[in-house]
Amino acid sequence: MRIKSLLGMKVLDTDAKEIGKVNDMEFDKDSGEIKKVLISLKKNFLSSNEIEVRYDDIKSIGDYLLLDVDVITE
Numbered sequence: 385m386r387i388k389s390l391l392g393m394k395v396l397d398t399d400a401k402e403i404g405k406v407n408d409m410e411f412d413k414d415s416g417e418i419k420k421v422l423i424s425l426k427k428n429f430l431s432s433n434e435i436e437v438r439y440d441d442i443k444s445i446g447d448y449l450l451l452d453v454d455v456i457t458e
Contacts, residue, residue: 393448397451398451403423405423417439
């Protein structure tokens, strides 16, 4: 999987509810591994929040990114 295919990917929480999209990623400069994924939360039109999720907290990546942790989006 290419990095650019992750950008904009839908993110689902532990209940398989869409909470946002992948906005950016943070890499370890020595190993090149992904450390964190930045997610733009799905909010109303006038507000937008972004959260960071550790790569270890991702359960799977396929057609969407499924988290292995609960995220409070309210």
